[in-house]
Amino acid sequence: MAQLTAQPLDIPGLDAELSKQSPQQILKQALGQFDNIAISFSGAEDVVLIDMAHKINPNIQVFSLDTGRLHAETYQFIDRVRKHYGITIDIMYPDAAQVEAMVTAKGLFSFYEDGHKECCGIRKVAPLRRKLSTLDAWITGQRQDQSPTTRGSVPVVQIDGAFGGEERQLIKYNPLSHWTSADVWMYIRSYEVPYNSLHDRGFVSIGCEPCTRSVLPNQHEREGRWWWEEATKKECGLHAINPTAS
Numbered sequence: 402m403a404q405l406t407a408q409p410l411d412i413p414g415l416d417a418e419l420s421k422q423s424p425q426q427i428l429k430q431a432l433g434q435f436d437n438i439a440i441s442f443s444g445a446e447d448v449v450l451i452d453m454a455h456k457i458n459p460n461i462q463v464f465s466l467d468t469g470r471l472h473a474e475t476y477q478f479i480d481r482v483r484k485h486y487g488i489t490i491d492i493m494y495p496d497a498a499q500v501e502a503m504v505t506a507k508g509l510f511s512f513y514e515d516g517h518k519e520c521c522g523i524r525k526v527a528p529l530r531r532k533l534s535t536l537d538a539w540i541t542g543q544r545q546d547q548s549p550t551t552r553g554s555v556p557v558v559q560i561d562g563a564f565g566g567e568e569r570q571l572i573k574y575n576p577l578s579h580w581t582s583a584d585v586w587m588y589i590r591s592y593e594v595p596y597n598s599l600h601d602r603g604f605v606s607i608g609c610e611p612c613t614r615s616v617l618p619n620q621h622e623r624e625g626r627w628w629w630e631e632a633t634k635k636e637c638g639l640h641a642i643n644p645t646a647s
Contacts, residue, residue, distance in 0.1 A: 410434070410572065412560055419557045424576035427557055428454050431540060431574045432461070438538040438574075439464050441529075442490065443475075444607055445596050446542025446577050446585055448482055452594045453576075454540070455486050464491040464532050468524035469500065470609040478597040485595050493528035500524065510611060517612060517627050524609075533564040538572040546581050547606070547623060582622065 419427045431438060432454060439462035440450050454461045465479055483490050503511070503523055512520045533539060543555045555578045565571025577585065582605070589596055599607055603615030605622035616625040 412558060412572075416556045416558045420579065424450070424580065425453050425457070427574060427576040428540070429457050431538065431558075431576070432458050435538040435572070437536055438462065438540065439491075439532075439536055440540045441465075441542075442479075442482070444542060445589060445600065446544060446580075448594055448596065449585055449588050450540060450542055450576060451482065451486060451488070452588075452592060455488070459487075461488065462491070462536075463488055464493060466525050466528050467492050467494050468609050469495065470524065470611060472599060472607070472610045472613070474597055474599045475607060478595065481595045491532070493532050495524045495528050499527070512612065512627075513629060516630065530564055533561075533571060534569075536571065538574065540574045540576065542577055543575045544577050544580055544582070544585075 419430060422430075428450065440447060440454060442448065442451060442463050442465045451461070451463060467476075479490060479492075482488075500523060503519065507515075539561070545555050555575050557576065557578050558572065558574050561571040561573040588594065597604070597607055603617075604613065604625060605616055606626050607613055608626055612627050614625050614628060616622060
């Protein structure tokens with residue numbers, strides 16, 4: 402069975418309840434509620450969640466998106482996490498024919514001219530949709546302070562209407578919603594959690610190599626992503642259902 406209870410979840414009530422609890426308690430509830438649930442893994446926040454979840458249940462499901470344009474350090478990071486926790490990481494790849502058609506028509510760096518949405522749609526959103534179609538719930542490392550514009554109101558738990566639907570409800574947990582970057586790094590240092598070596602070189606929010614750069618002191622972490630675009634566009638579509646911050 403996928404969901405461990407037959408009762409429908411009261412998402413607003415559950416969010417209000419879980420918002421008062423620690424990420425570990427939120428994860429315990431999520432992993433206890435669903436069998437068919439997985440952690441989306443790419444960055445520092447996600448590996449913190451893996452570390453927490455692994456202490457609750459070593460048999461956690463983890464997946465990651467390989468866009469084909471990641472830094473070498475990111476690939477090394479993924480493999481280091483796999484070995485450190487002794488887990489299987491399900492790697493999702495984009496459709497080769499779609500990538501080939503886009504690159505043939507527009508070249509390898511079209512996103513600098515017409516925006517990143519098309520490339521991210523093919524390399525990230527489509528593979529994520531394919532993976533989420535097999536799950537009942539997923540866990541992300543989103544934090545409200547990552548982007549006041551696009552993530553400032555991220556709840557702890559929500560119905561994912563972007564990747565679920567009327568026939569198949571998909572639940573999304575964001576256990577670190579109320580944490581700060583300082584909280585994440587305090588945990589990483591305290592528990593010696595593996596992290597991407599690019600962080601030691603000034604990279605904070607890390608995506609694909611052509612679309613990510615290091616940030617200067619006092620710059621917001623998302624300024625290193627798609628830096629040629631407006632701040633309100635600094636999302637790739639993986640979290641399209643985020644409520645707008647008031």
